[in-house]
Structures are given as C-alpha cells and as structure tokens.
Amino acid sequence: MEYELSSPNVLYVTTYSRIRDQIRQDILNSVFKPGVRLRISELTNRYGVSQMPIREALQQLQGEGLVTLLPQKGASVRKIDENFLSNMYDIRYAIETMLVRTGVEHMTDRDLKEIDLLQEEYEAYVSNRNREAALLVNEAFHRKINGLANNYEAIEIIDRHWGLIDVLRRQFGFSEGRIHSIIDDHRKIVNALKRRDRDLSVRLTGEHVMKAKIDLIERFKQSQR
Template identity: 30%
Template sequence: MAEPLSTPAYARLRDRLRADILGGAWQPGTHRTLGALAAEHGVSMSPVREALLALEGEGLVEIRQHRGAVVPVLDARLFADLYDLRGALQSLLARRAAERATPAQLAAMAVHEAAYAEAAAKGDAAAALAANEAFHDALEASADNPQATALYKARSAFVNAVRLRLGFGQARMAEAAAQHRAILAAIAAREPEAAAAAAFAHAMAAKRDLIARLEDGKA
C-alpha cells in the first residue's frame, strides 16, 4: 500500500529533491529513475512516487511513464507558459482582493509594498524578492480563495529560484515597485477590474524581463 502524502518519509524526500533541483544539483534536462532515487535516498519506491507527484504539481519535474522523472529545461517557452498562468491567477486574486480586503489587510499590503520599493531603490534583489512574496501573500490572504492561492504557490518556487539566480533587468525593480503601487491603489479604491488589469500587467512585465535575462545567456 502506498504511504499517505503526510508521512515523514515522503515529506523529507520531497524537500530534499526540491532543494537539489532549485540548488542545481539535479540539473535541467537530467533524467532519474524511481529506482535510482530510492537507492540514493535509502527509501522505498512509494515515497519516491509521492514526492515526484508533488514536485510535478509545482512544475519542478516531469514524470515519464515507466522511466522516472526529468527536470524541465529552462527555456523561454517554459517561463512564458508559467507567467501566463501566474498572470491569470494574479488577476483573479487582485480582483477578489479589491472586493474583500479589510482595512488591516490593506495596511499589511502597504507595509510590504513599501519594503519592496525600499529594496528596489537599493538594488537589493534578494530583499526585493522577499518583499514581493510578502506583498503577494498579503494580497492572496485578502482575496480569500484558497484554491487559486494553492495553484499560484505551486507554480512559484521554480520561477522565484531562477529569478534569484538571474536577477533583474535594468529598471525592472523600479518598474515593479510602481506596479505594486498601482495594484494596491486599485484594491484600496475598491476597483476590481482596475486591480485585475494592474496585476496582469505586472505579471506580463515580469515575464518579459525574465525571458530577456534567459535569452541573454545568463541562466
């Protein structure tokens, strides 16, 4: 019988494999079989299968029938697809936030928006990424759509790790800071469609910047 998803063996293996992928130890395009992973980590096949299914849900691996799993190659098409999905989800969540956000939730978003702007002004990419995630976490909490939030987060780890490695194009952080202000202003003004449009524009600008970084050969 397969072990349930909540078992410690599954969780530990999932986290180790995620760290290997995001840290570069499991290189893009590299294939590993279930048997090889089980032997390498000293576990049975069941937690390997469950760990890979979870990582497939995050977009970190592609499972091949009877062959194990491969880490996707980091190319423009992969990130274009991921950002198209992120844009649709961010638009939905911003629309809901404009309809539902409480004063306390608006205040929390404002704190993280200001933190991002400060990091952007200093050119601190790591701090900007942390503040960006906190801003979007606060927005998602105010939207109160757990299913959309779960899907968004499942597709964020890979993008965030690559962004941290590649950094930002010239003026991208300042552009993103302005976009955060526009999203927050629309939410605070209770303008759902304006908030949705601003969030989508934010995601598409991020897509263009990251793809440009990839095509510059800096991956």
C-alpha cells in the same frame, strides 16, 4: 497541531524541502539535462537520503513543471525554454487577475494596512540591496493580495511556481530598471486597492505580471547566448 523542533514531522518536511530545492537547482544548472531520467536509487545516493523525501520532491517538481512523471517510466527532466516560461506566466496572469477582481470585494482596512506595510518593507530591502529578503517580501505581498479572494484551489496552482520563479530570479537577475519598475507597479496597485477600484486593480495586476514575464524571458534568452 504544533510540533517541537525535533519532531520527526518537522525534520521530514525540512529534509523534503531541502532535497526538492537541491534537485530544482541541479536541473536549472543543467546538472540534469532535459530528457534525462531521474532514477530514485541514484538520487538517494547523490543526496544521501531515503527514497521517501526523493519521491515527495519529484512530485512537487512535477507540479512546478520541471519534472515529468510517467507510469512505468519514472521521472525525467523537462526542458526549460522560452515557451515554458511564457506558459507559466500566462497561467499566473489568468489566475491573479481573477483573484484580485474577487478579492477587492472582500478586502478590509486591516488587509490594506498589511499590504501597504509589505510594500514599504519591500522598498526598504531594495534600498538596502538585500535581494534575498526583497524576494521573500515580494512573494508575501502578492500572496496577501491573492489571498483576499479566499480561493485556495487557485492559490495552490500559483504557489507551485513561486519557488521556481524565485530560483530563476536568483539565477538570471533583473533587467536594468526592472527593480524600480516593480516598486512603481506595486505602488499603483496599492493605490488602486485603497480606492477599491476593481477594474483598475485588475488591469494593473495583469500589466505587472506581463512585465515580469517579458523581463524574465529576456534575461533567460541573454543567458543562452
């Protein structure tokens, strides 16, 4: 069902997404310290919205692992540390390697063309130093590959962390040389997919995720020094 731009449904989703992103950013910027209670009444005053988008945002942030929701106790901020980041990428490793293993069997020539075009678009944005656009296209590249397996439950788990990963990348950046390493990894993955080499595609995907994990943790540790 399609809605007009002024539809209450669209406005609600826009408000909820904006509030979720603002709370997430405030947590990562230590406005809300680890262990702090996130009271609905205080959040509605802070962000100038009703309780409903606040509650929806907290549910989403619980799925990302940033917030803990307990009966009778409400929401509290979870500590972001090296262990949290490591666990997040380990989950991504397990699911993405599973998805690409299955996805190779269902991949069409049209899928390959779309993946190839997304990689070319990513490289163009990197070359133009458009980091925001590059992050979005990088996400689209991985979503396309992950979607080949038609396992929507698994994709939903990964999707919970994409927004958080993008925010962390904006905040901590990349180690020197990592951007070019990403391009090289993507090219190798695309070539393996074109050959329909399932085992190689799985191995390269796993290595790519682990490199991202090591890089982000290192950048995080540097920010804590």
